[in-house]
Amino acid sequence: MSVNMKSILKSIATGKEYPLDEIRFTSDNGELLDVIHDLEAIKKQFGISREYYFNKRGKINGQPSGGVWHFKELVMPSLAESEVVSKQEGNTRLYHSKKTSSWLGLNVERFFLKHEGENPTGSFKDRGMTVAISMAKHLKQKAVTCASTGNTSASLAAYASEAELTGLVLIPKGNVAVGKISQALAYGTKTLVVNGDFDDCMRLIREAQVKLSAYPLNSINPFRLEGQKTIIWEILQQLEWQVPDWIVFPGGNLGNTSAFGKALHEAHQLGLIDRMPRFAVIQAEGASPFYKAFKNNFAGLTPEKADTIATAIKIGDPVNYTKAVRSLKWTNGIVESVTDEEILEAKANVDAAGIGAEPASCATVAGVKKLIANREIKPTDRVVGILTGNILKDPQVIVDYHFNRKTSLANPPHDIDANINELKKFL
Ligand code: F0G
Numbered sequence: 001m002s003v004n005m006k007s008i009l010k011s012i013a014t015g016k017e018y019p020l021d022e023i024r025f026t027s028d029n030g031e032l033l034d035v036i037h038d039l040e041a042i043k044k045q046f047g048i049s050r051e052y053y054f055n056k057r058g059k060i061n062g063q064p065s066g067g068v069w070h071f072k073e074l075v076m077p078s079l080a081e082s083e084v085v086s087k088q089e090g091n092t093r094l095y096h097s098k099k100t101s102s103w104l105g106l107n108v109e110r111f112f113l114k115h116e117g118e119n120p121t122g123s124f125k126d127r128g129m130t131v132a133i134s135m136a137k138h139l140k141q142k143a144v145t146c147a148s149t150g151n152t153s154a155s156l157a158a159y160a161s162e163a164e165l166t167g168l169v170l171i172p173k174g175n176v177a178v179g180k181i182s183q184a185l186a187y188g189t190k191t192l193v194v195n196g197d198f199d200d201c202m203r204l205i206r207e208a209q210v211k212l213s214a215y216p217l218n219s220i221n222p223f224r225l226e227g228q229k230t231i232i233w234e235i236l237q238q239l240e241w242q243v244p245d246w247i248v249f250p251g252g253n254l255g256n257t258s259a260f261g262k263a264l265h266e267a268h269q270l271g272l273i274d275r276m277p278r279f280a281v282i283q284a285e286g287a288s289p290f291y292k293a294f295k296n297n298f299a300g301l302t303p304e305k306a307d308t309i310a311t312a313i314k315i316g317d318p319v320n321y322t323k324a325v326r327s328l329k330w331t332n333g334i335v336e337s338v339t340d341e342e343i344l345e346a347k348a349n350v351d352a353a354g355i356g357a358e359p360a361s362c363a364t365v366a367g368v369k370k371l372i373a374n375r376e377i378k379p380t381d382r383v384v385g386i387l388t389g390n391i392l393k394d395p396q397v398i399v400d401y402h403f404n405r406k407t408s409l410a411n412p413p414h415d416i417d418a419n420i421n422e423l424k425k426f427l
Contacts, residue, residue: 005041005077009033009222012323020078023139025209025220032323034262035076035222039269042073048270050241053233060084067091068127068230074266075226076131085134085163087120089127090230094238094384099353104369110382112244113350113365114235117357117390121183124231124256124388125155128217128224133159135223141215142166145208147201148218149252149312150180151389156217157187168214170194170201175311177358177394197306199317202253219255220319228256229263235384236273244277246377249386250363251281251290251335252313254324256388261327277384279333280377281324282367284308284343284360287315290324294335298325309340309397312360312389334376338366344401348409351398356391364388 009018011027012034018024026032046052058065058072060081067090068075094112101111116124133156136144143166146152153169153176160167167189171181175197184191194201208214219225236243251257260279267273283291287306293299303317318324327333338346343359346366350357364385371377391398402411416422 005038005045007035007037007076007078010036012326021139023141023215025216025222032220032320033222034323035226037074037077039074039266042077043270046073048073048272050272053237060086063088067234068130068227071230071233074233074270075230076135076223079134079138083134083138084130085137085159086130087126087158087162089119089130089227090234092116092118092234094235095355097353097355100349100355100365103349104365105372105379106368106383107379110380112235112239112384113355113387114231114384115355115357115387116231117361117387117393121151121155121158122179122390122393123151123155124228124386125151126159127230128219128227128255128259129155129159131227132217132221132223133163133165136165136215136217137163139215143168143214144217145169145205145214146217147171147198147205148176149198149314150176151312151393152218153189153191154180154183154187157184157189160189161187166190168192170204172197172201175314177311178396179390179393198315199303199306202317202319218319219253219258225255225259225262228259229266231256231386232260232263233267236267239384241272243273243275244384245381246280246383247277247386248280248282248364248368248371248383250310250313250360250367250388251283251324252287252315252318252360254281254290254318254320256386257281257290257327258320258323261323261330265330276331279328279331280367280371281328281333281335282363283335283337284310284313284363285337285339287313288337289316290318290321291335291337293321293325294328308343310343310359310363311394312358313363336367336370336376338363338370342366342370344397345407347397348401348407350387351391352409352411355387357387358389358391358393359397361387361389
């Protein structure tokens, strides 16, 4: 069922409005666009409340509408259900990890890890992709594109195949983890390896949108962010709408930072929550333009040449900067940076806890560790960390760590002869 309600596109800077079905990604002045829904009308029509979402048992394409589409009326109310291209994204677990919380020095009852690596293609990108690809189809687009550090390309490839659209992805040469590039190839999308970095790929995609009318599914596409909002609403629902003190997650192109702020702002407007949690956005030290801008009171963003082992967030010129600043203002948020060594140490701990996540995701946990040490996060605070991608996305980093490191968590394999006495030594 679609809802006859008017959502619009609106410039975040000037408030200039455009129709929802106009194919554009910025205002006439180049500012980012929000999707604005008529929250008052939606609240009234559906009786939106905590109880409403607790009791709701909808279906999309004949399957339970959990995850992203559980919140359909706040994600894309006017889209007909028959137009939704979904792989049942979301419904990811919120882990209590004794091992991780004790390594961090937090109370296990007050520390949660939301694992977005449990999505269909192994990252949070699927939450945005289901919405953006559904809209691409709705808007009669034939070809969809993205620049990617890997996960967006994997997600686009899978969804473009399902939606029967032509997919084309641009990835930076030598900087995409093997699990991700494998997915793009396997799902059958055209994969162009660009002699440049992610920011070069992103520039090309924006140019291709203007000059070649290729439809981008990066997070400059405001429909992507509508889907990613549901990470926050799902966390709140899993916590029975008890707002945590902190939500901590990695920042690269700053799509999540933007989407999460909008999700909380809307939840507050709808009366689903009565206060805002604080955001802590974590960047890798070698790719930290947002951190530097934060330290400079957001006087402006200085793009940089990015370098980090966490290739997913190896981004020096994030396209969602202005929306992300707004999110930090809404949530009294902070930005922290962590070294590659800190990311690898956190990853070894998250992995050894039996949870596992890719390096960029573990920046979250490294960030929590650092913020506790800085006394920004108190040991009594209720903290939700978001793991953005699956452990199997980047097996090379794991193999390099366990074969070559001499740390207490390094767990190299042992070669033995096919003989029971050899085996016995290890038991
Ligand atoms: N974590 C993972 C695993 C990612 O893949 C990304 C972004 C981020 C964090 C950062 O999120 O951009 O919303 O701040 N990956 C993009 C990609 C850029 O192409 O897959 P963000």
